[in-house]
Amino acid sequence: xxxxxxxxxxKRILFQVAPELEGEDVDPxxxxxxxxxxxSMDFLNLVIGLNKETGIEIPEEDYPKLETxxxxxxxxxxxxxxx
Amino acid sequence: xxTSWPVIVKTEIQRSNANLADYQSECERFTWDDARxxxxxxPGGSLNICHEAVDRHVEHGQGSNFALRWLGRKGDTRxxxxxxxxxxxxxxxxxxxxxxxxxxxxxxxxxxxxxxxYIAALGTLKHGSAYSPLFSAFGPEPVRMRMEIGRSAALVTxxxxxKRKVEAWRNELPTLKCVxxxxxxxxxxxxxxxxxASEMERRPETFETVETRPEDRALIHFTSGTTGRPKGALHVxxxxxxxxxxARFALDLRQGDIFxxxxxPGWVTxxxxxxxxxxxxxxxxxxxxxxxxxxxxxEILKExxxxxxxxxxxxxxxxxxxxxxxxRSREFAHLRFMxxxxxxxxxxxxxxxxRAFGMPFxxxxxxxxxGGIMIANFAAEDVKxxxxxxxxxxxxxxxxxxxxxAVREITxxxxxxxxxxxxxxxxxxxxxxxxxxxxxxxxxxEWYLTGDLAYRDGDGYFWFVGRADDLIKSSGHLIGPFExxxxxxxxxxxxxxxxxxxxxxxxxxTVKAYVVLNPxxxxxxxxxxxxxxxxxxxxxxxxxxxxxxxxxxxxHTRSGKVMRxxxxxxxxxxxxxxxxxxxxxx
Numbered sequence: 248x249x250x251x252x253x254x255x256x257x258k259r260i261l262f263q264v265a266p267e268l269e270g271e272d273v274d275p276x277x278x279x280x281x282x283x284x285x286x287s288m289d290f291l292n293l294v295i296g297l298n299k300e301t302g303i304e305i306p307e308e309d310y311p312k313l314e315t316x317x318x319x320x321x322x323x324x325x326x327x328x329x330x
Numbered sequence: 331x332x333t334s335w336p337v338i339v340k341t342e343i344q345r346s347n348a349n350l351a352d353y354q355s356e357c358e359r360f361t362w363d364d365a366r367x368x369x370x371x372x373p374g375g376s377l378n379i380c381h382e383a384v385d386r387h388v389e390h391g392q393g394s395n396f397a398l399r400w401l402g403r404k405g406d407t408r409x410x411x412x413x414x415x416x417x418x419x420x421x422x423x424x425x426x427x428x429x430x431x432x433x434x435x436x437x438x439x440x441x442x443x444x445x446x447x448y449i450a451a452l453g454t455l456k457h458g459s460a461y462s463p464l465f466s467a468f469g470p471e472p473v474r475m476r477m478e479i480g481r482s483a484a485l486v487t488x489x490x491x492x493k494r495k496v497e498a499w500r501n502e503l504p505t506l507k508c509v510x511x512x513x514x515x516x517x518x519x520x521x522x523x524x525x526x527a528s529e530m531e532r533r534p535e536t537f538e539t540v541e542t543r544p545e546d547r548a549l550i551h552f553t554s555g556t557t558g559r560p561k562g563a564l565h566v567x568x569x570x571x572x573x574x575x576x577a578r579f580a581l582d583l584r585q586g587d588i589f590x591x592x593x594x595p596g597w598v599t600x601x602x603x604x605x606x607x608x609x610x611x612x613x614x615x616x617x618x619x620x621x622x623x624x625x626x627x628x629e630i631l632k633e634x635x636x637x638x639x640x641x642x643x644x645x646x647x648x649x650x651x652x653x654x655x656x657x658r659s660r661e662f663a664h665l666r667f668m669x670x671x672x673x674x675x676x677x678x679x680x681x682x683x684x685r686a687f688g689m690p691f692x693x694x695x696x697x698x699x700x701g702g703i704m705i706a707n708f709a710a711e712d713v714k715x716x717x718x719x720x721x722x723x724x725x726x727x728x729x730x731x732x733x734x735x736a737v738r739e740i741t742x743x744x745x746x747x748x749x750x751x752x753x754x755x756x757x758x759x760x761x762x763x764x765x766x767x768x769x770x771x772x773x774x775x776e777w778y779l780t781g782d783l784a785y786r787d788g789d790g791y792f793w794f795v796g797r798a799d800d801l802i803k804s805s806g807h808l809i810g811p812f813e814x815x816x817x818x819x820x821x822x823x824x825x826x827x828x829x830x831x832x833x834x835x836x837x838x839x840t841v842k843a844y845v846v847l848n849p850x851x852x853x854x855x856x857x858x859x860x861x862x863x864x865x866x867x868x869x870x871x872x873x874x875x876x877x878x879x880x881x882x883x884x885x886h887t888r889s890g891k892v893m894r895x896x897x898x899x900x901x902x903x904x905x906x907x908x909x910x911x912x913x914x915x916x
Contacts, residue, residue: 265871267863280621281403286467286871287622287648288805288837307652311625 248327253320260296264289275317290314303327335677338690338713348710350579353720360723362756365575369610376541379548379570380419380456383609385539387412395586396614400445401630403619408445415452415609420537421530422453426484428533429508429524433458433540435483436550439595440464440473440491443619446512446526447595450486451605455548455567458540459483462550462562465596465807469870470495471817472560474503476552479562479763481505489514492523544568544756550763551598553698554801554810562763565701569602570610572702572757577607579722580694580706582667583638585612590630591640592618597807598698599671602757603640607702613638624652628660635664642672644805646679646691647836657686667709669694672806673838674794677715693718695794697780698808699772701757705792717791718784726752729786730777737774746795749784750777800894802831804839809873811894817868818843818875821861823851828884828892829875832901843875844897846884853880 248256254275262269265285274282280290294313298305303326305313312322350356370386371377387393393413400408410418431437437454439461441447447463454461462480464473473495477485482505485496489511497520500506510526511519519525542548549565577583581603589608593600608615616634620626622645631639649657668683668691675693683691694706695718705727707719721727729747730737740747753776762769772779783795802809811829818827826846831839845861847853858878865874885893899906 263859265863265866266859267866269859269863284467284469284866284871286805288840288876289871291648291836292876307624307648308656311623 248324250320250324253323254316256300257297257316257319257323260293260300263296264292273316275320276315278314279316280314297323301327335681335715338680338684338715340710340712345710348708349582349584350708350723351710353708353711353723356579356723357721362571362724362754365571365724365756368574369571372539372541374541375544377544377567377570378455378458378539378542379567379606379610380452381539382570382574383606384412384415384419384452385456387609387612388416392612395612397609398445398448398615398617399634400443401616401618401620401634410445412609415449417535418449418530419453419456420535421533422449423457423537423539424533425510425526425529426454426457426459427537428529429484431457431459431484431507434547435459436462436480437484437486438462438464438477438480438482440466440468440485440487440495441512442466442488443594443617444512445617446486448605448617451595451601452609455542456537456539458542458546460547460550460564462552463595463601464552465594465870465872466491467870467872468495468596469866469868469873470498471868472813472870472873474499475559475813476562477503477506479552479559480550481763484508484510486510486512486526488512489518489520489523492520542567545760547760549601549701551601551698553598554808554813555768558768558812560810560813561765561768563698563701563759564761564763565757566760569701569757570606572755573602573607574610575724576703576706576722576757577603577611580692580703580708581607581638581640581669582709583608583611583613587611587613587637587666588616588635588664589613589638589640590616590618590634590636592622592627592645593640593642593672593806598701599640599642599806602702622648624649624656628656631662631665632660636662637664638667638669639665640669640671641691642806643670643675643679644672644837646670646675646683650679650682651836654682654686662687665689668692669706671696671703673803674716674718680713680715690715695719695782695792697782699759699778699780700751700755701759702755704751704755714787714789714791717787717793719792720790721751721792724755727786727792728752728777729784730774730779732774732779735774737777737779743788744785746783746785748798749780749782749792750774751780752776753778800830802829802839802841804831804834804841805837805872807872809841814841814843814865814869814873814875815892817865818845818861818878820868821864823847823857824861826884826892828894828897830894830898830901832877832898840877841873841875842877842879842901844879844881844884846882847880 591604692707834840
């Protein structure tokens with residue numbers, strides 16, 4: 248997956264969880280929960296969505312790495328590289 | 331219905347060290363009149379929550395003790411001593427007075443967990459007006475509805491929350507005199523709003539606490555109804571008697587303790603036990619601005635030397651998933667007592683806490699209406715995992731059956747019925763705002779009817795069975811299906827909606843909506859997302875459905891009410907029960 252593809256994937260899942268954000272600019276480095284009105288259940292659903300789409304197992308201790316768009320992209324690429 | 335989980339037996343040392351060392355004899359001895367003696371009161375029998383929580387500690391020479399330690403999202407901290415809080419709440423009370431807010435007016439806050447919220451809450455009480463906290467993740471509709479019902483005279487919020495959730499309809503609320511913003515100054519200030527920081531700076535840091543009577547209104551907490559608008563439960567200054575006593579007994583809280591209640595003050599727990607009770611008892615409160623984060627939470631417990639921790643099942647279940655090893659690898663040397671509230675704590679979670687922390691979470695039970703903890707597992711008493719525990723001293727609980735407008739108490743062990751409480755404790759609500767009829771319906775004779783189904787075992791422990799109505803409990807928040815349905819049908823494609831709660835392993839329940847589409851609209855993924863977006867914008871993520879399913883029709887009773895119960899039974903593959911009132915739904 249290229250950087251851009253990963254970014255699109257994360258955004259697509261984010262917009263599935265919180266469709267009202269569709270079309271919004273996502274600041275890659277600001278945590279989702281500070282940029283947008285999403286709660287911890289939304290965040291959990293985002294993680295579950297990422298797992299379903301990519302097949303990558305995401306242990307709980309890695310959740311903090313997924314708080315931003317750039318964090319998600321880096322994480323997915325790193326984990327993809329491992330498998 | 332006996333449980334197969336092992337009883338957690340307390341040691342002699344644990345028993346003798348607890349505030350409530352002997353449950354039985356305290357129950358026999360306890361009177362609310364004795365409890366009132368724990369407080370200082372103002373001259374002539376006046377009672378003001380802010381005086382009990384803040385001012386009296388300063389008068390008693392404890393002004394330099396820490397009252398509030400605030401942990402910012404980004405790692406910054408702010409400390410407030412009791413003297414600091416006294417000065418700040420006085421300034422705030424002076425600001426209200428200067429802007430024509432009167433005694434008995436309602437002052438609302440719409441804020442995250444920032445110091446200004448705590449100052450506004452206590453300053454409002456000092457000023458003699460009533461305080462109502464709103465959850466900052468509510469969308470514009472729940473905010474507006476609650477401020478309308480509560481006839482809000484003033485609002486304390488941030489610029490961004492004001493812009494997004496209030497500005498558009500602000501002029502349609504005639505009672506609203508002032509909007510104070512905590513983070514906007516000068517040219518940055520939207521029209522018709524007031525810069526709170528500059529106002530505070532100009533006002534003196536002394537204020538003569540209004541001599542409110544014990545029965546004067548103090549707090550308005552909103553709770554959801556199955557039908558109709560949310561209900562504003564009214565509490566009076568005397569509630570503080572129960573806040574203090576219940577925190578001593580059920581949370582084992584004492585003067586000098588470091589106490590962390592993770593609940594947001596937008597919900598009743600976050601006010602009764604996240605603001606009032608710990609201060610009244612002279613503890614130091616930890617307030618974390620951030621959202622749930624396992625690592626952050628464990629660091630707070632450890633670094634802040636938390637003694638007593640009060641949290642919720644949803645968070646505990648997330649910590650369980652995060653893994654026991656993260657607890658066991660740390661030492662929480664100061665942690666003495668852990669409690670949970672919001673929804674029943676599953677026995678697995680209690681057993682997990684024994685393994686991970688070496689001590690159990692003590693589940694307790696209460697409601698917005700009861701104002702304080704009513705039934706609890708206590709520090710000195712054995713814990714039955716999965717049980718909500720036993721009634722507090724001064725509280726009489728029973729299981730009843732409704733029969734033609736009257737109730738009959740069920741005395742048999744282990745037989746489910748409706749959980750009821752004998753009226754007469756100080757923090758009981760004094761009414762639902764402008765809803766006398768709904769208020770009266772909560773009572774039958776000397777019983778307050780809770781709407782929760784439960785049973786009592788042979789040892790007097792109570793066990794939660796379910797809700798008697800259609801209310802949904804998600805992440806500890808009570809959600810009224812009607813409020814969600816009303817927002818859904820505002821969408822142009824939605825003709826009718828029905829909302830239920832589905833079991834969810836983390837949140838307890840999660841909100842699901844069924845929608846019948848208007849003619850001319852075709853079911854599609856894009857349309858469902860559009861409806862979801864609409865609901866989330868109107869209601870906020872905590873209240874909006876997480877799932878929406880279009881359907882051809884909904885099951886109705888002959889009188890036209892949607893049978894949510896039937897939808898839920900079908901969804902879960904349960905027996906459909908009595909469908910004799912079913913009109914048709916095919």
